[in-house]
Amino acid sequence: MLTKLVQIYMPLVMGVLIGWLASYWLPKQTPVYLGKGLFLFGVPISVFVFLRQTDRSDSIWLAGVAAWGAMLTGLGLMYWWLRWGKPKHNRLTAARSTQGTILLASMVGNTGYLGLPIALSLFGNTGFAWALFYDLLGTTLGAYGVGAMIASRYGPGKPGSSSTLPRIWQNPTLWTFMLALIYQDPLPEFVEQGLRSIAWGAISLALILIGMRLGQLTSLHQIRQTAIPLGLKMLLLPLLIWGITAPLPIPTIAKQVIVLQTAMPPAFATLVLAESYSLDPEFAVALIATGTGGLLFTLPLWLWLTGLLG
Template sequence: MKLLELYAPLIGLVLLGFILGKKLPANIPVYIGRFLFWLGIPISILVFLRQADLSGPIWVAPLVAWLAILLGAILAWWWIGVSDRTNPIWSRPTQGSFLLAATIGNTGYLGYPITLAFVGSQYFGYALFYDLLGSTLGAWGLGVALAAYFGGSGQNYRQVLQAIAINPSLWSFGFGLGFRQVLLPNLVETMLLRLGWAIVALALILIGMRLSKLDSWHNLPRASISLGIKMLIVPLILGSSLAFFGITGATGLAIVLQMSMPPAFATLVIAEAYNLDRELSVTALAVGSGGLLVTLPIWLWLFN
């Protein structure tokens, strides 16, 4: 029953966004996405960072994030090699999209609200460190490098470094660490917390709006394999290893939830920018977002 209570707002907000995405002009999700990227998500980071407990082994989160990215890439590359020997029809753009879908997770727009809903704001710091120092750097660093290699275009390192440097979430993270020490009246704290949750709700609505625009269901077998690597195998292997380092309970669950997120929308942006297999990226996004409802109870049962 508690799982259903937590699912209700998550599914309801995404479904609302899906309906709105069908009704509203196509440029509305673009404007909402820009607002969340430049202002909304940074504000929510400031708000929930004030509630987070950073006294534990917070450094574990980005370390696990990079291990998950590398393990996903290794498994995906192994699968490409095995299947290519039996059925050699993998183009280089398809290989690139497959690798991106198996490595880069939606730990910001989707991982934040999922972690807050199932674990609470006290452990938000683990999700934050996982996303900003792991997934974000992985997407615009290693992810772009892979896309440039498999897309056949030259790597522009200046653009990659610029995209990382101007990321407002990273700046908000740095500012938020100092803002934690500022005492505010209870009324202001309450208003900020409500604003943070409103931004979380808007992010879930945006996910639904973007999913409403995805109409490609080709390459389902390949997308399913990449999702199996990203959302099942990697979290199971690394999540089970956390106990050996004393990372258990809500802390371990917060990290596992981030690991098990479906592919990020950044994978589609990168695929389009570097001429990879857009249809495979779209299919992985759509199937992964829906499959999350099935995989979440698994991780709650194993690691809660």
């Protein structure tokens, strides 16, 4: 068990640590440029490379259904707690802007830059495909679709800068996703090799980007108040999803990937939406940072529960 955890954690921790250290001496705009590069080139190429190498069954589309089920369940549970289960005089839930931020964090997980590398390291290309379908058909559409609607409802008015919100159809990953589904012919070997190198490099840079973003976060004084939202997002919700998917007639690897993707900490999209719609960016920062660190402790639980650790 210890050997497996070391194999999983080593590339994750090293990548994030390198990014965190680099954030102190690289220009502050570096994560912005790196993020744009990954968004436009790195992640789309990775999707194209790994998806073409995967045998896709008809059931893999259920990953998107599972993603929406998990997001809506998390949203419903957190809405119930905010409406009826919250303790009286709790400052955490006093402001509607903070409530909106909590709802977004309970719904949208970091299934892209964090969930995909974990799935690839644990399951190879087949698991990566399930995680990718979960992310693109669920998280991406949910974050900037339903998530934007929630942010607009709980914000004080129109978004301060709508240009910061990427339109779904402008996401190049979705286009390469569809291209990989359609185009299966082999490319020249030197092209395939070059694309594979870029794809693996993009996975490493995604982890470094997470470290850079975490290194720039400063508003962490609300960490104690993240316990309930993160407990629901990273503990209760994956447990419910595991109970629901366990008896279903789908591949075991699919159940494992779905649970792990559900257990991912809040995504950076939470902060993007919170800033754009004037919600509570400071609390979004606390949720992201605490959740990302907490994954080191919750991941072994889900690996054991899903049978990946004996």
